[in-house]
Amino acid sequence: MTVHSFQAHFDDLIDREVTIEPKDWMPDDYRKTLIRQISQHAHSEIVGMLPEGNWITRAPTLRRKAVLLAKVQDEAGHGLYLYSAAETLGVSRDELYDQLHSGKAKYSSIFNYPTLTWADMGAIGWLVDGAAIMNQVPLCRTSYGPYARAMVRVCKEESFHQRQGFEIMLTLSKGTEIQKKMAQDSFNRWWWPSLMMFGPPDAESPHTAQSVRWRIKRLTNDELRQKFVDVTVEQAKVLDLEMPDKEIKWNEERGHYDSGPINWDEFWNVVKGNGPCNKQRLETRKRAWEEGQWVRDAATAHAEKWKARKAKGAVAA
Amino acid sequence: MNPNSTPDSYRDPIPNSTMELLTYTLQLADNALIIGHRISEWCGHGPVLEQDIALTNTSLDHLGRARSLYQYAAEQFNKLPVEKKTEIFSSVALQNLVSTAVQVQEDDLAYLRDGWDFKNVLLLEQPNIDWAYTIARSFFYDAFNFLLFSGLLKSKDETLSAIAEKSLKEVTYHLRWSSEWVIRLGDGTEESHSRMQKAIDELWMFTGELFVADDTEKVMAQQGIGIDPLSLQDAWMAIVKSVFGEANINIPAGAWMQQGGKEGRHTEQLGYILAELQFMQRAYPGMEW
Numbered sequence: 001m002t003v004h005s006f007q008a009h010f011d012d013l014i015d016r017e018v019t020i021e022p023k024d025w026m027p028d029d030y031r032k033t034l035i036r037q038i039s040q041h042a043h044s045e046i047v048g049m050l051p052e053g054n055w056i057t058r059a060p061t062l063r064r065k066a067v068l069l070a071k072v073q074d075e076a077g078h079g080l081y082l083y084s085a086a087e088t089l090g091v092s093r094d095e096l097y098d099q100l101h102s103g104k105a106k107y108s109s110i111f112n113y114p115t116l117t118w119a120d121m122g123a124i125g126w127l128v129d130g131a132a133i134m135n136q137v138p139l140c141r142t143s144y145g146p147y148a149r150a151m152v153r154v155c156k157e158e159s160f161h162q163r164q165g166f167e168i169m170l171t172l173s174k175g176t177e178i179q180k181k182m183a184q185d186s187f188n189r190w191w192w193p194s195l196m197m198f199g200p201p202d203a204e205s206p207h208t209a210q211s212v213r214w215r216i217k218r219l220t221n222d223e224l225r226q227k228f229v230d231v232t233v234e235q236a237k238v239l240d241l242e243m244p245d246k247e248i249k250w251n252e253e254r255g256h257y258d259s260g261p262i263n264w265d266e267f268w269n270v271v272k273g274n275g276p277c278n279k280q281r282l283e284t285r286k287r288a289w290e291e292g293q294w295v296r297d298a299a300t301a302h303a304e305k306w307k308a309r310k311a312k313g314a315v316a317a
Numbered sequence: 318m319n320p321n322s323t324p325d326s327y328r329d330p331i332p333n334s335t336m337e338l339l340t341y342t343l344q345l346a347d348n349a350l351i352i353g354h355r356i357s358e359w360c361g362h363g364p365v366l367e368q369d370i371a372l373t374n375t376s377l378d379h380l381g382r383a384r385s386l387y388q389y390a391a392e393q394f395n396k397l398p399v400e401k402k403t404e405i406f407s408s409v410a411l412q413n414l415v416s417t418a419v420q421v422q423e424d425d426l427a428y429l430r431d432g433w434d435f436k437n438v439l440l441l442e443q444p445n446i447d448w449a450y451t452i453a454r455s456f457f458y459d460a461f462n463f464l465l466f467s468g469l470l471k472s473k474d475e476t477l478s479a480i481a482e483k484s485l486k487e488v489t490y491h492l493r494w495s496s497e498w499v500i501r502l503g504d505g506t507e508e509s510h511s512r513m514q515k516a517i518d519e520l521w522m523f524t525g526e527l528f529v530a531d532d533t534e535k536v537m538a539q540q541g542i543g544i545d546p547l548s549l550q551d552a553w554m555a556i557v558k559s560v561f562g563e564a565n566i567n568i569p570a571g572a573w574m575q576q577g578g579k580e581g582r583h584t585e586q587l588g589y590i591l592a593e594l595q596f597m598q599r600a601y602p603g604m605e606w
Contacts, residue, residue, distance in 0.1 A: 046366070049360065049361035050361050053360050053361035053362075056357050056358075056360055057354060057357065057358060057593045057594060058593050058594070058596050058597060059597070060428075060597035060598060060601075060606035061424045061428075061598075061606050062350075062380060062383065062384050062387070062423055062424055062427055063384070063424075064606055065357070065380060066377055066380050066381065066384070069357055069360060069373055069376060069377055069380070070373075070377060072360050072361060072373070073360065073369075073370055073373040073374070073377075076361075076366055076369050076370045076373070077370060079366060080366050080367070080370070083366075118597060118606070168606075171605060171606060175604055175605055176601075176604055178601065179601070179604060284361075284362070287362075288361070288362045288363065288364070289364075291364070291447070292363065292364025292365060292448070293364075294506065294508050294509055294512070295364035295365070295368075295448045295502070295509070296364060296365055297505065297506050297508070297509070298501055298502050298505025298506050298508070298509030299365075299501050299505065300505075301504075301505040301506045301509070302500070302501040302502075302504045302505040305504060305505075306504075
């Protein structure tokens with residue numbers, strides 16, 4: 001086949017909604033875009049462990065502590081599936097880590113905001129995981145097989161996390177005055193960054209059109225954001241919390257809620273590294289990796305010695 | 318009428334062993350909570366993703382066991398007559414609960430007792446420092462726990478025996494995991510070997526306490542409910558020697574052993590653990606979370 005016919009075959013698979021598998025021919029840009037998106041997602045899971053990890057030792061009850069630990073552990077698991085999915089595209093986990101540590105690769109900016117109270121464990125589950133699910137559910141049908149399959153597992157667990165988060169918020173909002181204040185304060189802080197999780201407006205999003213065509217993305221940033229707003233407004237009523245955006249208003253004609261302007265200046269600044277925790281998060285990841293170097297070296301050295309001894313017949317098989 | 322001062326509780330004197338069983342249960346629970354808490358500090362900071370996940374599993378096992386034990390301890394505590402209840406723990410927060418005749422729950426015992434009422438051994442409150450210290454601490458404790466829960470399977474107390482049965486499966490895995498890491502680090506590189514040996518050397522002085530029976534343990538062992546830890550020492554030493562042999566790690570020469578945890582006399586570490594662990598419950602008392 002000529003490159004042209006490879007391309008035609010690929011386009012045909014895409015059009016017929018057949019999944020692309022690791023050994024199939026794929027255009028370079030498709031591969032690059034996928035590596036960028038999957039690794040960005042994997043990094044987000046790993047960096048995302050930190051803001052919630054921040055409250056593991058301070059969780060208010062033993063049950064909450066265990067649930068939070070299990071949740072953060074799930075995120076490590078998601079990172080693992082996603083790095084593995086990226087590896088099928090010919091890039092190693094170590095290379096991807098290097099890109100994260102050098103600042104070349106991005107991760108979701110939401111994790112550059114601090115977790116200041118216990119209520120943030122609720123708000124992150126409710127809003128951040130809620131927004132993540134909106135972004136991710138369409139990816140369960142994305143064109144690249146390993147990514148789609150990883151996303152099926154991720155989404156199942158994420159929806160469980162979201163329910164847990166909402167349940168924390170509900171407990172707080174039904175609690176004492178100070179607990180309700182905690183919930184509202186947290187909602188106020190996480191609302192706008194959650195909206196930003198859907199990425200820049202469609203008009204300014206350079207990758208959207210091509211990605212939609214490739215089914216790497218299935219809905220546009222603005223479509224997903226609107227869906228999130230509509231759902232969250234209703235959930236906030238159940239929690240009896242005030243929307244942090246005073247301009248939220250039902251628009252009969254559109255059949256959606258209208259909302260106030262997002263501060264994109266803040267968004268781009270956080271993306272560029274100026275968020276409250278960018279430096280701290282990256283340093284923490286780098287430190288864990290660097291301080292783990294001797295441990296990984298030891299494991300490798302031991303495995304090699306063991307293999308050599310086994311070859312000599314010094315240890316039982 | 319105060320439900321805790323019904324004439325019944327006076328007519329039915331509390332046998333001494335009820336208090337011993339409560340203390341024994343709490344000792345087991347505190348050990349599980351404190352090691353689980355320490356290990357949970359690694360979550361998100363592990364040297365490699367797979368081990369981060371493995372360590373978190375272990376932490377969850379310890380916490381799960383702590384919860385079962387605190388629930389059992391709370392059950393026992395709630396059956397005590399009020400004057401006994403006011404005697405046991407001196408923390409203001411728990412005294413307040415007792416005075417309002419509220420039934421205590423697992424969380425009250427974990428979050429509202431003061432440091433001197435915590436019975437965990439000193440080993441478990443020692444900080445993570447690095448992977449080698451974390452492994453050494455777990456290995457010493459896992460080997461002990463494996464033997465302890467093997468013995469507790471036969472406890473005359475049904476709840477403890479049931480908890481032992483569930484725990485033994487987990488602890489068997491913990492011991493395998495930590496033994497493998499002692500060997501991996503001991504045998505791995507020059508650096509990992511010296512780090513492993515150093516951690517073993519420095520934590521060794523906290524291992525003696527595991528085997529010194531306090532009065533509670535003696536009474537519980539006599540009644541066939543608990544285990545005299547001294548009876549586990551030889552088997553523990555055999556596990557340690559076997560793993561150290563493979564890891565090329567030396568048994569430290571120092572013989573002076575620290576003690577005090579079982580009596581509530583802790584190292585400086587515990588205060589900081591409790592300051593974090595108990596922060597929410599202390600700052601916002603009496604709320605549902």
